[in-house]
Amino acid sequence: MSKISVSQITKVFGQNPKQGLERLNQGYSKDEILADTGNTVGVNQASFNVEEGEIFVIMGLSGSGKSTLIRLVNRLIEPTSGQVYIDDEEITNMNKEDLIEARRQKLGMVFQNFGLFPHRTVIGNVAYGLEIQGVEKEEQIEKAKQSIVDVGLNGYENSYPSELSGGMQQRVGLARALANDTDILLMDEAFSALDPLIRKDMQDELLRLQKRLGKTVLFITHDLDEALKLGDRIAIMKDGQIVQVGSSEEILENPANDYVSNFVKDVDRSKVLDASQVMRRPEVLTTYKNGPRTAVRKMEEFGASSIFVVDRDERFQGLLTIDDAIRSHKEDIPMEDVLKQDIHKTTPDTPLNDLIGIAVETKYPIVVLDEDNKLLGIISRVSILSGLVLGKEHDEEVTEA
Amino acid sequence: MNYFYFPLEQWTNTFVNEWFLPTFSSAFESISVVLNSFVDFVTNTLLFIPAELFTLILVLIAWRLGGKGLAFFTLIGMLYLGSVDIWEESMNTLSIVIVSTFVSLVIGIPVGIFSAMNNKIQAVVRPTLDFMQTLPSFVYLIPAVLLFGLGGVSAVIATFIFAAPPAVRMTNLGIRHVPKEVIEASKAFGSTSKQLLFKVQLPLAVPSIMAGVNQTIMLSLSMAVIASMIGAPGLGATVLTSISRVNIGLGLVGGLGIVVLAIILDRITQGIGQNTK
Numbered sequence: 001m002s003k004i005s006v007s008q009i010t011k012v013f014g015q016n017p018k019q020g021l022e023r024l025n026q027g028y029s030k031d032e033i034l035a036d037t038g039n040t041v042g043v044n045q046a047s048f049n050v051e052e053g054e055i056f057v058i059m060g061l062s063g064s065g066k067s068t069l070i071r072l073v074n075r076l077i078e079p080t081s082g083q084v085y086i087d088d089e090e091i092t093n094m095n096k097e098d099l100i101e102a103r104r105q106k107l108g109m110v111f112q113n114f115g116l117f118p119h120r121t122v123i124g125n126v127a128y129g130l131e132i133q134g135v136e137k138e139e140q141i142e143k144a145k146q147s148i149v150d151v152g153l154n155g156y157e158n159s160y161p162s163e164l165s166g167g168m169q170q171r172v173g174l175a176r177a178l179a180n181d182t183d184i185l186l187m188d189e190a191f192s193a194l195d196p197l198i199r200k201d202m203q204d205e206l207l208r209l210q211k212r213l214g215k216t217v218l219f220i221t222h223d224l225d226e227a228l229k230l231g232d233r234i235a236i237m238k239d240g241q242i243v244q245v246g247s248s249e250e251i252l253e254n255p256a257n258d259y260v261s262n263f264v265k266d267v268d269r270s271k272v273l274d275a276s277q278v279m280r281r282p283e284v285l286t287t288y289k290n291g292p293r294t295a296v297r298k299m300e301e302f303g304a305s306s307i308f309v310v311d312r313d314e315r316f317q318g319l320l321t322i323d324d325a326i327r328s329h330k331e332d333i334p335m336e337d338v339l340k341q342d343i344h345k346t347t348p349d350t351p352l353n354d355l356i357g358i359a360v361e362t363k364y365p366i367v368v369l370d371e372d373n374k375l376l377g378i379i380s381r382v383s384i385l386s387g388l389v390l391g392k393e394h395d396e397e398v399t400e401a
Numbered sequence: 402m403n404y405f406y407f408p409l410e411q412w413t414n415t416f417v418n419e420w421f422l423p424t425f426s427s428a429f430e431s432i433s434v435v436l437n438s439f440v441d442f443v444t445n446t447l448l449f450i451p452a453e454l455f456t457l458i459l460v461l462i463a464w465r466l467g468g469k470g471l472a473f474f475t476l477i478g479m480l481y482l483g484s485v486d487i488w489e490e491s492m493n494t495l496s497i498v499i500v501s502t503f504v505s506l507v508i509g510i511p512v513g514i515f516s517a518m519n520n521k522i523q524a525v526v527r528p529t530l531d532f533m534q535t536l537p538s539f540v541y542l543i544p545a546v547l548l549f550g551l552g553g554v555s556a557v558i559a560t561f562i563f564a565a566p567p568a569v570r571m572t573n574l575g576i577r578h579v580p581k582e583v584i585e586a587s588k589a590f591g592s593t594s595k596q597l598l599f600k601v602q603l604p605l606a607v608p609s610i611m612a613g614v615n616q617t618i619m620l621s622l623s624m625a626v627i628a629s630m631i632g633a634p635g636l637g638a639t640v641l642t643s644i645s646r647v648n649i650g651l652g653l654v655g656g657l658g659i660v661v662l663a664i665i666l667d668r669i670t671q672g673i674g675q676n677t678k
Contacts, residue, residue, distance in 0.1 A: 076585050104591030115586035119604045129590040132600070180590065 001088055002049035003184060003216040004056075009046050009072050009082030009092075011065075011240075014039030017080045030239050042068040044240035045082065052183070055210060055217040059227040060237030066220045067112075069237070070188050073218065074107045075099060086184065104133050108177030112189035114169045116161040122148065122172050123157040129180040147175040150209065167198035171205075178209070187219045191226065203229055224263065228252075228272050236260055248272055275355060276348035278387035279368045279377030285309045285320065292329040295320055308367065308375060309339055316375040319343050319364055345369050348376055352387055359384050422547065429548045436500070440553040443496035452479070452488055463665065466672030471665075478661040485654045487639060491662060494635035497553060497628065498621040498666070501560035505617045509565045510610065513572025514598070523573065530566040538563055538627050546631050556624075556633030564620035571613025575606030611674030618670055622663045636662075 012020035012033075020039030023032070030041045043065045050056040060066040071077040073084050075091060084091040086106050094102060108129075116125050127144040135143075148154055151171040161169050170190065177185055187206075191199045203226065210217055221227050227234050228248040235245045236259075244256035252272060255261035285295050285307050299307055299322050309317040318339025328338045344358050344366045355366060365378040447455070456479040464472035482491045516523040541562055545555040579602050587601045603610075629637030639655030642648070 071585075074589055076588060100591045100593060102591075103589060107589070109586070109589035111582050111586055113580075113582050115580075115582035117583060117586070117601060117605075128587075128600075132590065132592050132596045176586075176590070186589070 002085075003052045003054075003087065004050040004073065004218060005083075005085040005088075006049070006069075006073065007047050007083045007085075009069070009084060010044055010080050011042040011068055011072055011077060012039050012080045013042050021080050041065075041240050042077075043072060043079075046237075046240070046242045048235050048242060048245055050216055050218055052216055053214045054232045055207075055219060055230050057219045057221060057227040057231030057234045058237055058242075059221055059224060059231075059234055061222055064237040065240035066222075066237050067188055068240075070186050070218060070220050074103055074109065074186060104129065104180065106182050107184050107186060108180050108182040109186040110170070110173045110177050110188065110190040112192055114161070114166075114173045114193075116169055116172055116176075118161055121158050121160055122153065122164075122175075125161065125172055126175045126179045128176060143181070144175075144179050147179040150178055151175045151205065165198075166194050167202065170194060170202060174202075174206075174209075178213070183216055185215050185217045187217060189220050189222065192221065192223065199226075206230065224267055228267065236263065249277075273352045273387050274348065275346050275350045275352065275366075275368050275379060276376070278352060278383045279348070279379045280383060282308050282365075282375075282378045284314075284375065292320075292325045292335050295325045295335070296322065296329070299325070306340075306364070308378065309335075310375050313372075314375055315373045316345070316367060316369055340364070343367055346379075347371075352384060355379065355384060417544070417547065425548075433549045433554050436504075436549075436554045436557055437552075440496055440500050440557060443499050444493055444553075447492040447496055448489065452483055455479075459665070463669055467668045471668045471672070474668075475665050478665055481661060482658055485658070487636060487654060487658045490634070490636045490639050490655070491658055493633075494622070494625050494637065494659070495662060497556050497560065497625070497633055497635060498618060498662075500553075501557045501564060501621050501624075502614070502618050504557060504561050505565035505568050505621070506614060508561075509568030509613075509617070510572050513569040513610075513613075514576060514603075516569065517573045517576035517602075526569065526573075530569055533562050534566050538624065542627070542631050551632035553633055555631045556628035559628055559631065560621050560624040563624050564617045567616035567620065568610075568613045571609050571616070572606065575609025575613075576602045578609065579605045608674050611670065615667060615670040615674065618666050619663060622659060622666065625659055 010021060010024065011017075012024070014020060014037065016037065017039060019037050020033050020041060023037065024041060024044060028036070030044065033039055033041055046065075046069055048056070058066045058069060068077055072079045072082075073086075073091070075084075075094075079092055082092070086102060089102070091099065091102060117128065120128065123141065123144050126147055127140040130140040130143060145154075145157065148157060151174050153168060153171050153175060156164065156168065161172060164172065170193075173190070190206075191202045194202060206217070207230065209215070217230075219227075219230055221230075231248060233245060233247055234251055235242045236251065236256075237243065238259050244251060244260050246254075249272075251260065252264050252267065255264055283298065283302055283304075285298060290298075295307055295309075299305065306319055306321040309320050311317055317336070318341050320335065320339055324338040324340070325335075327333065328335050343364050344362050346355060346358075346366055346368055348368050348370065358366060359379070359381045365380040367378050368376045370376055450458075456476065459479065460472050460475045463475040482488050512526060516526040538559060542555070542559055545559045549555045549558055583601060583605070584597065587597050592600065625633075625635060625637040626640050627637070629635065629641045636655045636658045639658070640652055643650075643652035643655060
């Protein structure tokens, strides 16, 4: 069971939406319909499912219909056709009372320009959703205070929105949506009006809260980097249609069409790719069965001047250079004692971005270890660069296109 | 241009005298009785309060809402009204202003709310307001007298027609200017339309509504002189007398009295508007 299920939802704006809908079904394009009937197609037969606890991002440029789409989910805009289900209950055929109840119990919302009530204090804003449900005054205050603490705004309860900075105002917006304790958060370009540093803070905050509270989030953005950072899955919208749904890797590596590939062309791959995607498996030497003599022979074989050493459980021991191997052999020092230990280590999910600086400074490759210290792979300077430029090998064609 | 004669005058007279008045006279009679007792009640109350006490209360209100300067001005103004011997006339004018403002707001604000909610209502209301505001006031003094007789009630009705439009317009405007996202937020959290209106739209429209109230009061005062032509007592009557007797001094006394009331009421209602922002 999906938390949110949207099926063939369509919105046609204009005098005679039914006429526009008919033409859509006959396969006319958005532009043709506008020219013929004067109707604007906002959203065209969009379908997607959002699973419980997932951050689902809808990404598109302005005019792609993404803000209309999120408003169709809670019926701030009435759909022309199609269905929306929340927890298997159909929202689209509900009467007014049931819809109000569903909005109160299931759907919190955060807006691009905050949509705060300027005549209410922070706590008055946050408690609004509870107040209109007729919750006891003490309970309102208690829950509102909890959400204010959750978003890091304690101490500002009695300020008015106009006294707060943009970032703080959006924290109020977030707290207001959290206070109702709905499973679902609808976020319409929630961070787009904030400056880049504050925006990053808020993204991290959202990820943290989502992890802790397990909300299902439907997030709208026009910013691909934001989509890739937040989204467990991403839907890309164009001209009111969803052109691709997938994880960030799927979208980067297998764009569904030219539009998507064009879109992801300029993406900052260092933020998206992580260590596991650019590392390669090195030739290794296993300590328990090989001595320095074997090490030297292996290095000769591969034309390398050093080799990584692991124990019998593949746990990383260190790096053996050719000089040290010869010294170990000649002076009869145990190989374990000549291994280099000052190698930079990292985990497979470290963003590539964080490794660039290290790769520039260190002369040995970076080793990627799992939590048991097992050697998973190594990352050389070259592999970082090629990762940045090409992504993974097989989307070469895409980036060249 | 007179290709044919359009007997608007005759038709109107026939319509009003032979059908409208006989049919509705009892209805207008009861409106008249209600309004009359309302005007009398307010006038009697204002005159019953000793001038000194009234001044004290008004000065305190002025101080609270407009600051020291306004309080001082109010004190001087009240002293003026007393010392040129037009206190009773001032209270008469004030009571007509109070009653007609009250009627204007009780009818005007809800009409403003409905026309903000519904474009079809607005399409009817707007031209009606234009008509009310541009029709020369002397024209509707006649039917007012026909329907309600000479005196305070006709004055209230004529004043209402002249002064209600800003209350309607500014209420409508204030509600329509509430940011779209704030309304969406209220709806998204599950407000009923009533909660949306009373918890969000009206509170945010208050500054605009108060500007409308202020205009309504000012227009009511400016109707005082005209309304005195149909027998309304008060400062307007003083001015009217001065015109008929060509008594410049008396004209100044009455005219200044209206100005004093206007300034005090204007500043106090502006103060209310600002405090709610």
